[in-house]
Amino acid sequence: MYHLTLFYIIVLPILGLALSSVGTLVGLGGGFVLVPVLLVLFPEAAPTTISSISLTVVFLNATSATLGNIRARRIDMRTAALLAIGAIPAAALGAVAATHVSRDRFEVFFGVMLIVGALYILWRSRKAIVLQAVGHSPNRQIQERKGPTHRFYVNTLVAGVISPIGGFLSSFFGIGGGVIHVPAMTFILKMPPRVVSATALFVLVPTSLTGVLTRVMSGEFHEGWRRAGLLGLGALIGAQVGIYLSAKVNQRVVMLILAAAMTMVGLRQILSGM
Numbered sequence: 001m002y003h004l005t006l007f008y009i010i011v012l013p014i015l016g017l018a019l020s021s022v023g024t025l026v027g028l029g030g031g032f033v034l035v036p037v038l039l040v041l042f043p044e045a046a047p048t049t050i051s052s053i054s055l056t057v058v059f060l061n062a063t064s065a066t067l068g069n070i071r072a073r074r075i076d077m078r079t080a081a082l083l084a085i086g087a088i089p090a091a092a093l094g095a096v097a098a099t100h101v102s103r104d105r106f107e108v109f110f111g112v113m114l115i116v117g118a119l120y121i122l123w124r125s126r127k128a129i130v131l132q133a134v135g136h137s138p139n140r141q142i143q144e145r146k147g148p149t150h151r152f153y154v155n156t157l158v159a160g161v162i163s164p165i166g167g168f169l170s171s172f173f174g175i176g177g178g179v180i181h182v183p184a185m186t187f188i189l190k191m192p193p194r195v196v197s198a199t200a201l202f203v204l205v206p207t208s209l210t211g212v213l214t215r216v217m218s219g220e221f222h223e224g225w226r227r228a229g230l231l232g233l234g235a236l237i238g239a240q241v242g243i244y245l246s247a248k249v250n251q252r253v254v255m256l257i258l259a260a261a262m263t264m265v266g267l268r269q270i271l272s273g274m
Helices: 006-026 031-041 047-072 077-098 103-125 156-173 178-187 193-217 225-245 251-273
Strands: 140-143 149-152
Touching: 006 031, 006 047, 006 225, 031 047, 031 103, 031 156, 031 251, 047 077, 047 103, 047 156, 047 193, 047 225, 077 156, 077 193, 103 156, 103 178, 103 251, 149 193, 156 178, 156 193, 178 193
Parallel strands: none
Antiparallel strands: 140 149
């Protein structure tokens, strides 16, 4: 069993708060930022331990952010249900698959995912363009509590195809499914950006919880729960900080810096795992 020193007891909650704030600010959750930090802090940890810790923090971060989005009435519940139906069983498969991957191979795979995530962040940092589905009447209407009314069309079949991919990757890497669900909802399903971010975080709650519970039941989480708890304490607060900062700071600058850092770390992970 891993024994935490006083240093980690103090530092991990602060780290959880900081990384969760950044993750919520850019709309990807904290997993993409947290996993490379965990790989450096705990070089002896198995891939399943790393992803279990991160996925727990992602769950707490998404839950905290979702509470705020429910109050703001930004979530498309019908589309969230469609995405969750396919993502939840895929998340369980992702948790099982992670137990069969070596540390070196995990680092290579995750390095590739970091670079993909960096490319997505660069894409999203451009001025948002609201896309509209052509040839379909709106089948969704979202009225924000203190905002606009969104009317749009969602293709049920396409949503069902997208969801398992995000669920599997979310659980396997412990990163959350935002890097799959957010661009897919924006550019394939053509949903409004404000609804996309809130809906993606809502879907992440059951899928990340599924991944965590699968690891707990299989006995793969006994090495990481203390570290996950300390990080999670900070993440609960960090999600709210990220929501607050999103209206105060230049998100494009933050995204560009984060994308550059993710690219460098991704290349390092690929080289170290080869």
